[in-house]
Amino acid sequence: MLDYDEEATRYDATRGGEPRARAAAEALLALVPGSARTLLDLARGTGIVTRCLARPGLLPFGVDLADGMLRAAAPRLDGAVARADCRQLPFRDRAFDAVTSIWLLHLIDDAAPVVAEAARVLGPGGVYLTTVDKGAAHLVGSDLCAPAEPYRTRRPADAAELITSYATGHGLRPRGRVTFVGHGQGRTPARLARDVRAGRIYAAGGEGLARRLEALPDQDTPRPDPAYTVLAFGR
Numbered sequence: 001m002l003d004y005d006e007e008a009t010r011y012d013a014t015r016g017g018e019p020r021a022r023a024a025a026e027a028l029l030a031l032v033p034g035s036a037r038t039l040l041d042l043a044r045g046t047g048i049v050t051r052c053l054a055r056p057g058l059l060p061f062g063v064d065l066a067d068g069m070l071r072a073a074a075p076r077l078d079g080a081v082a083r084a085d086c087r088q089l090p091f092r093d094r095a096f097d098a099v100t101s102i103w104l105l106h107l108i109d110d111a112a113p114v115v116a117e118a119a120r121v122l123g124p125g126g127v128y129l130t131t132v133d134k135g136a137a138h139l140v141g142s143d144l145c146a147p148a149e150p151y152r153t154r155r156p157a158d159a160a161e162l163i164t165s166y167a168t169g170h171g172l173r174p175r176g177r178v179t180f181v182g183h184g185q186g187r188t189p190a191r192l193a194r195d196v197r198a199g200r201i202y203a204a205g206g207e208g209l210a211r212r213l214e215a216l217p218d219q220d221t222p223r224p225d226p227a228y229t230v231l232a233f234g235r
Helices: 015-029 048-052 066-077 110-123 146-152 160-169 189-197 206-214
Strands: 037-041 059-064 079-084 096-101 122-132 173-181 227-234
Touching: 015 048, 015 146, 015 173, 015 227, 037 110, 048 059, 048 066, 066 079, 096 110, 110 122, 110 160, 122 160, 146 206, 160 173, 160 227, 189 206
Parallel strands: 037 059, 037 096, 059 079, 096 122
Antiparallel strands: 122 227, 173 227
8 A cells, every 4th residue: 555645745746647637627527516515525635636626616625544645735725625534524414515536446445434424425416426447447458458457356446336336325326427538647568567566556466467567568658548437426
């Protein structure tokens, strides 16, 4: 697991920066009702996406557990941030018109408590938006896919069918789906090999997978950007 206090200093530069943040926010806002006035953004990181979610009449609020991320997000959101565990939110029932969890659920072993809390704090007519199947977003048909395929998790914590079952179990109903491009997130063989060796991705592949990736041509040339999927659930 990454140290997100440390990662905060380089997070934006290594995650597609403003272009990716704007693409994510535009996709989310397309599914947020025009009547929404309050939005809770879970595990907000540096706030680079959350800031883009503001629109006339809609006030985003971000929570995160990492102090480094909160320090980066606070000035971007005019202090509208708090330290909180997404599995036990410090807010009353039905307090928000929209709740978002972007690039979060794939990081945890069990997404059920996060979805349960999102549903709890979501008000009548509100919408919960979350990315799903993040790992599959990188299956772009490049030469990196075949070597890694045997090591891909078959039912990740953020699998669409799993998240849908959690949401519907808490009285939410599917309200739509949208995709957006993860600008600047196209993988290179060299970087993916380093991540495999560090155990950050495809941990079961180990040294053998890393070596196969390092044998590919154009080691530092990014492959196509991923296409992320967002699901919407309404009350």
